[in-house]
Amino acid sequence: MSSPARVMMVDDHPLFRKGLMQLFSLEPGLELVAEASSGEEAVQLAEECDPDIILLDLNMRGMDGLDTLRAMRAAGVTARIVMLTVSDNNADVVACIRAGADGYLLKDMDPEDILEQVLAATHGKMAISQRLTEILASALRKPDKTGADTLSTLTSREYQILQLIADGLSNKLIARELDISDATVKVHVKHLLKKLGMRSRVEAAVWMVNQKRSEST
Amino acid sequence: MSSPARVMMVDDHPLFRKGLMQLFSLEPGLELVAEASSGEEAVQLAEECDPDIILLDLNMRGMDGLDTLRAMRAAGVTARIVMLTVSDNNADVVACIRAGADGYLLKDMDPEDILEQVLAATHGKMAISQRLTEILASALRKPDKTGADTLSTLTSREYQILQLIADGLSNKLIARELDISDATVKVHVKHLLKKLGMRSRVEAAVWMVNQKRSEST
DNA sequence: GCGCGATTACCTCCTAAGGGGTAGGCGGCG
DNA sequence: CGCCGCCTACCCCTTAGGAGGTAATCGCGC
Numbered sequence: 001m002s003s004p005a006r007v008m009m010v011d012d013h014p015l016f017r018k019g020l021m022q023l024f025s026l027e028p029g030l031e032l033v034a035e036a037s038s039g040e041e042a043v044q045l046a047e048e049c050d051p052d053i054i055l056l057d058l059n060m061r062g063m064d065g066l067d068t069l070r071a072m073r074a075a076g077v078t079a080r081i082v083m084l085t086v087s088d089n090n091a092d093v094v095a096c097i098r099a100g101a102d103g104y105l106l107k108d109m110d111p112e113d114i115l116e117q118v119l120a121a122t123h124g125k126m127a128i129s130q131r132l133t134e135i136l137a138s139a140l141r142k143p144d145k146t147g148a149d150t151l152s153t154l155t156s157r158e159y160q161i162l163q164l165i166a167d168g169l170s171n172k173l174i175a176r177e178l179d180i181s182d183a184t185v186k187v188h189v190k191h192l193l194k195k196l197g198m199r200s201r202v203e204a205a206v207w208m209v210n211q212k213r214s215e216s217t
Numbered sequence: 218m219s220s221p222a223r224v225m226m227v228d229d230h231p232l233f234r235k236g237l238m239q240l241f242s243l244e245p246g247l248e249l250v251a252e253a254s255s256g257e258e259a260v261q262l263a264e265e266c267d268p269d270i271i272l273l274d275l276n277m278r279g280m281d282g283l284d285t286l287r288a289m290r291a292a293g294v295t296a297r298i299v300m301l302t303v304s305d306n307n308a309d310v311v312a313c314i315r316a317g318a319d320g321y322l323l324k325d326m327d328p329e330d331i332l333e334q335v336l337a338a339t340h341g342k343m344a345i346s347q348r349l350t351e352i353l354a355s356a357l358r359k360p361d362k363t364g365a366d367t368l369s370t371l372t373s374r375e376y377q378i379l380q381l382i383a384d385g386l387s388n389k390l391i392a393r394e395l396d397i398s399d400a401t402v403k404v405h406v407k408h409l410l411k412k413l414g415m416r417s418r419v420e421a422a423v424w425m426v427n428q429k430r431s432e433s434t
Numbered sequence: 435g436c437g438c439g440a441t442t443a444c445c446t447c448c449t450a451a452g453g454g455g456t457a458g459g460c461g462g463c464g
Numbered sequence: 465c466g467c468c469g470c471c472t473a474c475c476c477c478t479t480a481g482g483a484g485g486t487a488a489t490c491g492c493g494c
Contacts (some may be wrong), residue, residue: 013303014325016233018328023235086276140375155470156470170419172450183474192278193452201451201452204385206422206426209427400443401441401442401444
C-alpha cells in the first residue's frame, strides 16, 4: 500500500492526455508511468512497462480501443484496464466488458468522479459510469451473443433476408427479389428479429451494416 | 497588441477544458475569460463577456456546436469562432464554415499546432487543420451529389434525427430523446426522406451508416 | 411590416411492419 | 415410421411509418 499505482494512458488526443495528466498529478496514489497515442504503441508499451492500470480510449483512429484491449489481453497483459470514451453506445459497453475491460468511464463525467473511479479500480473495484449501470444490467439479462455467434443462429434464408434488409429493401421488394410471397418474408423477418433480440428492421439493418463493415476492415 | 486576446472556451467535457486551459496558460498572448459547458450557456456568456475568440466544441449533448454557432451569429456575436472537434466529417466541416465559423480544428492535433492556429486566428487568419484543407477544397470544387452536399441540404434538426434513425431508433424513441412530439418527428422524417430522395427510414439508416463509416475513416 | 424557412403540432388516410397462430410440403434422423 | 426443423403461406390483430394538408410561433432578411 506504500507505493502509488502505476498508470498508463492511451489516447490519440494529446490534449486529453494533458487534461488527465494534470488531474492525476494532484493525486499521490497515482503515478503516470507511460503514455501511448495509438493502439499499436499501447500494446507494446503495456508489455514493457507492466503498469497496474491502463486507461484506454475507445475511439481512436486505426486500431480502436476494443481491438487494443483484445490485443493486450491476448498478449498476457494483466493490468486492470479501464475504457475511457465519449460514447455511451450500448454495444460498445457490453463488448468491452466481455472483452475483459475492468471499467468503462465516460469522458464527460466530472473529473473528480473519474479520479474516484480510477482509484477504486486500482483497488480491484469495477469502474463503471453511473449512467451505464442500467444499460449493462439489461444487457446481461439477455444472453446477447455479439456478432458471428448471433448470426449463426439464423437459418440461411433468414440470413439472406437480413442482408436484403441491410440494403434497405422493404418486405415487398424482398419478396419480389426472392420470388416468394411477402407474407413469407414477414415470417422470416419476424423470426430473425426474435433471434437477434431486436424490435425493428431498422435496428437489424443498422446492426448488420456495422457488422459487415467491421468484418471487412 | 499590448493586451492579450480574450478567449472563451465551450466544451461539455470538463477534462478537455482543463487540457486546453493548461495549454493556454503558457501563452501570454491568450487570456481565458469565460468557460461554458453547454450551447445555451455559451450563447448567453458570449453576449455578456464579448470575448475576442471562442473555441467551440462541435459534439455536445443537447444543443450541438453547429446550433450554438448559428445561435451566436444570430445573436450578433462578432467574436472569431473556431470549431474544435474530434470529427473530420465532411459535411460538418462544410456546414460550420458556411455557418460562419472562422476555423475548424481537430482535437487530435498537436497541442503546439492548436496553439499556433488559435493565435493565428486572433490575428484574423482562418484556422483550419491541415488534414481538412483538401476535404474543404474538394467540397467546394464538386457539388458532390451523393455525400456532403446532400447532407448539407438538411436542416440541423433533420440531420440530428437522421443520425438517430441511423442508430435504429423508432419515431417514438426519437421523440422521447429530443423531448418533442412523435408527430413532429414524423414531419422531420418526411422532410428528410424527401430531400434525400428515399422512400423509407431503413434506406436512410443504411445510407447514413455507410456515409459515416466511409467519411470518418 | 411582410415573407420565408425552421420548428413545433395537429389532422386524415393508407400502407408497412410486426406479433400471434395455423398449416401443408419437404428432407433428415433416430 | 414419427418427429423436427425449415420454408412456404395464409389468418388475425395492433402499431409504426409515411404522404398530404393546416397552422402557430419565432427569427431573419428584405
